[in-house]
Amino acid sequence: MENKVTRNLYMIPYALWIIFFVIAPILLVVYYSFLDIEGNFSLVNYQNFFTSTYLQMTLSSFWYAFLITAISLLVAYPTALFLTRTKHKQLWLLLIIVPSWINLLLKAYAFIGIFGTYGAANNFLEFLGIGSQQILFTDFSFVFVSVYIFIPFMILPIFNALESLNPTLLDAANDLGASKWTTFRRVVFPLTIDGVKSGCQVVFIPALSLFMLTRLIAGNRVITLGTAIEQHFLVTQDWGMGSTIAVFLIIIMFVIISLTGIRKRGA
Amino acid sequence: MSRKSSPFANLFLFIIFFVLYAPIFYLIFYSFNSGGTMSGFEGFTLDWYKELFSDTRLLIIVLNTVVIALLSALISTIIGVFGAIGIREMKRKRNQNSILGLNNVLIVSPDVIIGASFLILFTMAGIQLGFYSVLLSHIAFSIPIVVLMVLPKLMEMSPSLIDAAHDLGASRWNVLTKVILPYITPGIFAGFFMALTYSLDDFAVTFFVTGNGFSTLSVEIYSLARQGISLNINALSALIFLVTVVLVIVYYYISRRAGNQGMGGMRR
Numbered sequence: 001m002e003n004k005v006t007r008n009l010y011m012i013p014y015a016l017w018i019i020f021f022v023i024a025p026i027l028l029v030v031y032y033s034f035l036d037i038e039g040n041f042s043l044v045n046y047q048n049f050f051t052s053t054y055l056q057m058t059l060s061s062f063w064y065a066f067l068i069t070a071i072s073l074l075v076a077y078p079t080a081l082f083l084t085r086t087k088h089k090q091l092w093l094l095l096i097i098v099p100s101w102i103n104l105l106l107k108a109y110a111f112i113g114i115f116g117t118y119g120a121a122n123n124f125l126e127f128l129g130i131g132s133q134q135i136l137f138t139d140f141s142f143v144f145v146s147v148y149i150f151i152p153f154m155i156l157p158i159f160n161a162l163e164s165l166n167p168t169l170l171d172a173a174n175d176l177g178a179s180k181w182t183t184f185r186r187v188v189f190p191l192t193i194d195g196v197k198s199g200c201q202v203v204f205i206p207a208l209s210l211f212m213l214t215r216l217i218a219g220n221r222v223i224t225l226g227t228a229i230e231q232h233f234l235v236t237q238d239w240g241m242g243s244t245i246a247v248f249l250i251i252i253m254f255v256i257i258s259l260t261g262i263r264k265r266g267a
Numbered sequence: 268m269s270r271k272s273s274p275f276a277n278l279f280l281f282i283i284f285f286v287l288y289a290p291i292f293y294l295i296f297y298s299f300n301s302g303g304t305m306s307g308f309e310g311f312t313l314d315w316y317k318e319l320f321s322d323t324r325l326l327i328i329v330l331n332t333v334v335i336a337l338l339s340a341l342i343s344t345i346i347g348v349f350g351a352i353g354i355r356e357m358k359r360k361r362n363q364n365s366i367l368g369l370n371n372v373l374i375v376s377p378d379v380i381i382g383a384s385f386l387i388l389f390t391m392a393g394i395q396l397g398f399y400s401v402l403l404s405h406i407a408f409s410i411p412i413v414v415l416m417v418l419p420k421l422m423e424m425s426p427s428l429i430d431a432a433h434d435l436g437a438s439r440w441n442v443l444t445k446v447i448l449p450y451i452t453p454g455i456f457a458g459f460f461m462a463l464t465y466s467l468d469d470f471a472v473t474f475f476v477t478g479n480g481f482s483t484l485s486v487e488i489y490s491l492a493r494q495g496i497s498l499n500i501n502a503l504s505a506l507i508f509l510v511t512v513v514l515v516i517v518y519y520y521i522s523r524r525a526g527n528q529g530m531g532g533m534r535r
Contacts, residue, residue: 014350014410021407022372025384032387079283082276092280094519099287101464101511105488106504110290113297113305113496120293120306148286201375209377212470216492226379226471233383233475243387246380257375 026250032243045244054228058248061224064139065207068146072203073196075147076154080195081188083155084162093159100152108216111145112136115217137219145217146207154199161195162188197260205253225249291508298501305496315502322499325487329503331398332467332484339405340462346406347413347462348455352447354414355421367418370411381408382475389476396478404476405466412465413458420454421447456521460514 036042048054079096086092099107114120115135122132135141165188173183189196209226220227225245232242293305298316302309319325350370357363373381385407389400424447432442448455470485477486484503491500 008353010349010356011353013346014353014414017346017350017407017410018366018369020388021385021410022369025381025388026372028387028391029380029384075283078276078279082280085276086280094515095284096287098511098515099291101468101515102291102504102508103468103470103485103488105470105485105492106294106500106507107290109488109492109496109500109504110294112492114290114293116306116496118304118306123306148290151283151287205375205377209379211379212474212489216489226377229379229383230475233386239387242383246383249377249380253375253377 029243029246029250032239033247035240035243037238037240045241048241049244049248054245057223057228058225060222061208061226064143064146064222064224065204067143068150068207069200069204071143071147072150072154073200076151076199077158077196079151080155080158080162083159093156096155097152100149104149105212107149108145108213111141111148111217115141136217137221139218139222142213142218142222145213146210149213150203150207153202157198157202158192158195161192165191201256201260204256208252209249291504294501295505295508298498298505300498303498305498305501315498319499319502319506325499325503328482328484328487331481335398335402335405335483336463336466339402339409339466340459343406343409343462344413344455344459347410347458348417348448348451350410351414351417351421352443354418370414372411373408374411374415378469378471379475382472385472386475396476397481400476400478401473401481401483404472405469408469408472409462409465412461413455416458416461417451417454420451424450453521460518460521464514 033045034041034043036044083089083092083096116122117132117134117136119135121135126132169187169191170183173187178186208224209229210224211226211230214220214222214224214227225248229242229245229249232238232245297305297308299311299313300308301312301314354363354366354370357366381404385400385404386396389396389403394400394403428446428450429442432446437445468485469483470489473483474486474489477483484507488500488503491497
C-alpha cells in the first residue's frame, strides 16, 4: 500500500511530462492538420498534400535521405570494422565521437568557408589543374555535409555490434575454409545487421527532416520535408499545412522504426 | 575481431579522421587571420578574439546558452531519475514497455516535429516565447535520454539489496538515498552529461520556440552564417572546441571511474 503511494509520487513529474510533452504535442499536430489557414475545420491540407508539388517534394526528400544514409553506411561500416582492429580502440572511438559534440551550426559554417569560391576545396581543385568550381549551393555539397554530420551516429552502433561479435566464429569460418570475403558476407555482416539497422534509423529519419543545412549549404535548392515544415510554421504561418506534413513525417517515422525495429535474439 | 590492421585499413582510418577534423581546425586556423575572410591567410592576429570579448550581446547569448543547458540538464536529470525508479517499480512488463515506448517518442522524433509541436503547445497554453519556452522544451527533450541512461543501472540492481535494506529497518527515504541513488550514480552522471550536450547542441527545437527577444548560440550562429562569414564566429568556435575537449576529458574520466567502481560498475 505504502509502496504504491510513493511510487506514484515519484512518477508525478514524469507522468505530467508524458502527458504534456509527448502525447499532447502529437494530438495538437494532428488537430492542426485539419485546420485551414483561416482556422476552419477542413480537409484541404490533405488534398493539397496529394498534389504533385508535395508528392514530388516528398519523393525528392526520400531520395536525398536514402542517398545520405547509403553513403554514410558505405563509409561507416569499413571505418567501424577497421576501428575494432586497432589498439586503444575505445580511445579512437571517442575521437570519432568528439566532432559530433561540436555544435552542428559551426560545422555547417566551416563548410561555407571550405566550399566557398575561394575556399580550400577550390584551392585544391586549382592545384590539381581542374580549376575552381561552384561547390557551395549544389546537391553535392548538401549530401557531403550531411554525411559528414551523420557519420559518427552510423559508426557507433555498427562498432558496438562488431564488438559483441564472438571472435571464435571467425576462426571457425577460417578453419572451415571460408575466404575473407565469404566470412564477411556470410558471418560478420549478418551478425552485425542489427547495428546497421539502428545506424540507418538514426541517420535516415533526421536526414528526411534536415532544414538548416538546406538553407545554409544547399542554398534552398533542396527542399526536404523538414524545410517545408519550417517554411509553413515560421515563414508563411500556415500551421495547418505544416502540421499535415508533420503528420506524414510522423507516419513515415513509425514505418521506418517498425521496419528497422531491433528484436533482440537469444537472451 | 583481433586481426592485425593492414596498411590499407590504416590509410582509410587516417582519411576518415582527417576529413572529420579538418573543418574544425580550418575554422580555428582562420580565426587568427587578419584578412577577414576564410580564404587566403594574410597574417596572424588576435583581433577577432578581442572583438568577441567586447561583443556584450554575444557574450550574453553565450551565458543564456550555458544557463539553459545547466538548468535543463539538472531538472531533466531529477525528473528522469524518479521516472526511471517509477518505471522499475512497475509490476507488469506490459505497462513498463508501453511507458518506455512513450518515453522514446521524443528521442526518435525529428527535431523539426518536436519544435513545431512545442510551438503549437506553447501558443495554445499561452506561454510567451522566450527564456521559459526554450527552457521547458530543453527539459522536455532531455528527460527521455536521462531515463534511458539510468534505467539499465536500475534494472541490473538486485532487488534483494532493497529488501535487505528494508529488513534492516531503513526508511524509504534511506533506501532511496543510501542504496538506490549511490548504486545508479554513474547512470545519473551519464544522463546529466547527455542532457547537457543535447541542450548545447540543439538548434532546430530552439529555433522554433525562441521568439524574438531571446536567442541561444546555435540560433545566433545560424542568423550570422546566413549573412555570410565573419571571423568572430571562428574565434567563438575555437573556444567552444576547447571547452568541448575539456568536457570530453572530464566525461572520459568519469566513465572510467564509474567502470572501476565495484558496485556501480559493469557486473555481468
